[in-house]
Amino acid sequence: MPRRPSPDRAPNQVDVARRAGVSAQTVSRVMSGQDTVRPETAQRVLAAVDELGYRVHGAAAALATGRTRMLGVIVVSNVQYSSAVISAGIEDVATHRGYTVTTTAVAKHAPIAAFIDAFDRLERQGAEGIILVAPFEFEDEAMQQRLARTPTERGDRRAGVVDQELIARLATEHLLNLGHDNVWHISGDEGWAETHKRRDGWARVLNERGITPPPTISGDWTPESGYRAGQALAGILEATAVFVASDEMAFGVIRALHEAGRMVPDDVSVVSVDDIDLAAYASPALTTVRQPFRSVGRDAALRVITKIEGGDPDAQDFDITEPTLIVRSSTAAPAR
CATH class of the missing domain: 1.10.260.40 (lambda repressor-like DNA-binding domains)
Known part of the structure; x- marks a missing residue:
């Protein structure tokens, strides 16, 4: 015994x-x-x-063993739903593969030096690979040196993961196909690449249809900025459809339109992006383009672990990460 x-x-x-x-x-x-x-x-x-x-x-x-089996994750410090779900996807894979995850947050709009410092901290703690969940290209030479020496992956928008212009196309074409003459756009934070890609995709669809894009109304991903943008939109009586760059901003937009006496979707149709858990329970339920955040996190973790273990990440099979239009009751044909 x-x-x-x-x-x-x-x-x-x-x-x-x-x-x-x-x-x-x-x-x-x-x-x-x-x-x-x-x-x-x-x-x-x-x-x-x-x-x-x-x-x-x-x-x-x-x-x-000479190994820590630790993954480092760098995120932008905010309360966005997307970061939390991407991180959950990373944790899914790390746990299954026997890795731990250490996360460090960098302040919104922080300089590149803050990201370099976060990268160095994670390396000192023993991170074998690092996942960047941040909306920047990191072309700085010092950061490029770090990306070259430590296995690294993007946990936000690796080329081919989520097509942001396709997101804008799905949203804009949905509104035009309902019969709206034009589509207004409330954009996200100017510091994010997703903001520019979605705006480009929206404008491209309108131009393809022979429609002149109206002026963009700027936001910063928060419900508060959506509310302010909605107040501005409420005064534009010819606006019957709007593509909002995030669900959280859309909640603010709908509130502002309601307070101004413009009903959704009777007077203004609203479509947004993300499909966070609350979107189905908004009043009215929100039409939105779903981003596969958890799959993006899993994809990034699998790729960086494959690099750490000497494999070829491009030879692996990963989750399908196509955006999907979810039609609910915040969009309808325009009242004539």
């Missing part, structure tokens, strides 16, 4: 191996998330871990 560890010391991998009837190397493989162990053997090891109360000591494991 396997011996119990002494009550005077914490159980170790050897104790787990004895209890499970396997080698210490097999225990190490299971605890590090490797998929080379048969499922029934892995279950036996995990049962022994629970029974003995064994816990991996991160520092000791790093010393023994």
Whole structure:
């Protein structure tokens, strides 16, 4: 019968191996998330871990293997729904593959130096790979040096992940196909690449239809900015349709239109972007273009782990990340 560890010391991998009837190397493989162990053997090891109360000591494991199995994530400090769901997707994959995640936030509109400092902090903490969830190109030479030396992925809009111009096309064409003569646009924060891509996509669709794009009304992703933009839009009586760059801004737009006596969708149809959980429960329920945020996070984590482990991320199969138009009751044909 396997011996119990002494009550005077914490159980170790050897104790787990004895209890499970396997080698210490097999225990190490299971605890590090490797998929080379048969499922029934892995279950036996995990049962022994629970029974003995064994816990991996991160520092000791790093010393023994030369690896930390840590991913670093840099996000822009805000309360946006998208960042939280992308991070959840990263955590999904990291947990499954035996990695931990350490996240650091950089203030909105911070200079590039703040991102470089965050990158350096994560490297010092032992991050083997870093995921950037930030809307910038990072063309600075110092940042490029860091991106070259540490496996890195974008957790926001890697080329081909989510086509922001397609998002604008889906939204704008939906409103035009309902019969609206023109579509106004309330844009996001000017510092974000998504803002420019969505605006370009909106204008391109209108130009293709022979329609002159009206002036853009600027926002900054917040409901407050949407409310202010909605107040401005309410005074433009010929505006019967608006494409808003985020759901959260759309909530503010709808409130402002309602207060001005302009009903949605009877007087103004509203379509936005993201499909956050509250969108289906707004009044009226919000027509929006769904972004697959969780898939984007999973995709970024899989790619960076593949790089860390010496594989080719371009040879892997990842989640489909096409945006999808979700039609609800905030859009309708214009009243004539």
